[in-house]
Amino acid sequence: MGISSRAINGLSRREFLIMTSLATAGLATGCATNPVTGRSQFMMVDEKQEIALDHKQSPHQFSADYGTTQDLRLQNYVQATGRRLAVNTHRPQMPYDFHCVNANYINAYAFPGGSIAATRGIMLSMENEAGLASLLGHELGHVNARHAAEQMSKGQLTQAIVGGISVLAGTQSAALGDLAGQLGQISAGALLASYSRDNEREADALGMTYMVGAGYGSEGFVGLMEMLNRMSKHKSTTVDLLFATHPMSQERYDTAVQTANTKYKAALKNPLYKERYMDHTADLRAKKDAIEEIQNGEKMLAERKYDAASGHFRQALKKAPEDYVALCMISISNLAQKQYAVGRQYAEMAQAVYPQEAQAYHLSGFANIQLKDFEKAYDEFDTYEKRLPGNPNTVFFKGYCQEGMNHIEPAAAEYHRYLQVVQQGQYAQHAYKRLVDWGYIK
Numbered sequence: 167m168g169i170s171s172r173a174i175n176g177l178s179r180r181e182f183l184i185m186t187s188l189a190t191a192g193l194a195t196g197c198a199t200n201p202v203t204g205r206s207q208f209m210m211v212d213e214k215q216e217i218a219l220d221h222k223q224s225p226h227q228f229s230a231d232y233g234t235t236q237d238l239r240l241q242n243y244v245q246a247t248g249r250r251l252a253v254n255t256h257r258p259q260m261p262y263d264f265h266c267v268n269a270n271y272i273n274a275y276a277f278p279g280g281s282i283a284a285t286r287g288i289m290l291s292m293e294n295e296a297g298l299a300s301l302l303g304h305e306l307g308h309v310n311a312r313h314a315a316e317q318m319s320k321g322q323l324t325q326a327i328v329g330g331i332s333v334l335a336g337t338q339s340a341a342l343g344d345l346a347g348q349l350g351q352i353s354a355g356a357l358l359a360s361y362s363r364d365n366e367r368e369a370d371a372l373g374m375t376y377m378v379g380a381g382y383g384s385e386g387f388v389g390l391m392e393m394l395n396r397m398s399k400h401k402s403t404t405v406d407l408l409f410a411t412h413p414m415s416q417e418r419y420d421t422a423v424q425t426a427n428t429k430y431k432a433a434l435k436n437p438l439y440k441e442r443y444m445d446h447t448a449d450l451r452a453k454k455d456a457i458e459e460i461q462n463g464e465k466m467l468a469e470r471k472y473d474a475a476s477g478h479f480r481q482a483l484k485k486a487p488e489d490y491v492a493l494c495m496i497s498i499s500n501l502a503q504k505q506y507a508v509g510r511q512y513a514e515m516a517q518a519v520y521p522q523e524a525q526a527y528h529l530s531g532f533a534n535i536q537l538k539d540f541e542k543a544y545d546e547f548d549t550y551e552k553r554l555p556g557n558p559n560t561v562f563f564k565g566y567c568q569e570g571m572n573h574i575e576p577a578a579a580e581y582h583r584y585l586q587v588v589q590q591g592q593y594a595q596h597a598y599k600r601l602v603d604w605g606y607i608k
């Protein structure tokens with residue numbers, strides 16, 4: 167099976183050639199001094215490409231984190247705090263967008279076009295608005311210093327930009343019997359940039375500039391660093407991804423203390439807005455116990471201790487019966503134990519509490535395939551694709567459902583569509599073999 171030029175997955179042919187010819191291209195042409203950091207950067211990606219990549223990938227990351235919170239007071243607060251900082255950054259023209267996502271592990275991240283998110287987990291760990299401004303300021307620092315674009319230009323993110331999520335889909339769908347592959351989810355962090363220690367230094371420096379510029383006390387930045395430094399010393403699965411992507415160090419903390427007391431001494435005692443933070447996170451903090459149960463359940467799930475995991479999720483649901491994450495998680499735990507009917511039931515409950523979010527449709531689609539209800543499964547995957555286009559796994563499953571219903575022509579169409587973006591892995595082999603069997607490929 168040859169890899170066609172259509173594998174480029176949405177990038178124009180010109181963009182693809184730029185990316186793939188890096189190794190042989192005249193490298194000197196891409197070197198320029200970044201006006202934000204004053205550092206010479208090798209850059210082969212322009213602003214339009216940064217925004218296009220962001221728009222293609224960030225929705226998948228947000229959905230992998232169970233969507234933007236339905237707590238509108240909290241969401242609007244994160245958005246407003248981010249925007250207050252964004253107008254005074256070095257790239258105010260970027261289409262910034264700030265989210266609090268439902269995931270319960272502790273993390274924050276930025277995509278190169280300015281889509282930025284903080285999880286419920288990290289929102290629960292902070293104590294004032296200046297800390298939130300510091301966190302968002304740090305992420306804005308990565309966008310403004312163009313760290314992700316720089317990584318792409320060096321080829322470190324080439325796979326991610328060229329293949330988009332199709333490369334991940336191809337490598338993750340290990341076997342048809344593999345649960346994680348069949349659930350069709352993008353694994354945590356697969357789409358996130360991993361920053362170097364130098365990147366972190368630059369993002370911290372810019373982050374403090376931005377939050378002080380918006381009127382916050384620089385002590386708030388020190389507070390955030392103090393919290394991260396403390397967390398980084400206690401190994402925990404809830405912070406693994408945060409520190410894998412944003413390396414923490416004593417030096418970052420020390421630098422923050424020093425900068426706050428010298429360069430930004432005048433801003434040291436500016437307000438931290440603790441009360442305002444507490445007001446806007448009140449509903450989230452009311453769910454603290456439930457979120458801790460989910461965190462414990464996720465840990466058990468990762469260790470494949472499904473009974474224990476389900477126990478924690480049930481406890482979480484007692485405290486917060488309409489929590490989308492808890493409902494999805496208990497569905498996953500049941501599906502993993504081959505309790506497909508129960509898994510489907512929880513997935514449908516999850517859909518009912520958050521119909522706009524995509525993940526739960528994939529879960530019920532998977533359950534319905536296992537229960538041999540291919541027609542219903544097809545509808546679920548179709549709904550998923552309408553909510554979140556661009557995940558090739560969905561296309562494969564739609565073909566698989568059509569095949570299950572003996573609808574050869576539509577099945578072949580979906581398999582063909584799948585093979586246009588993914589040419590490796592078990593799914594691709596299955597799709598290819600069917601197209602040969604059915605006479606579509608001679």
Ligand SMILES: [Zn+2]
Nearest residue numbers: 361366369412
């Ligand atoms: Zn960082």
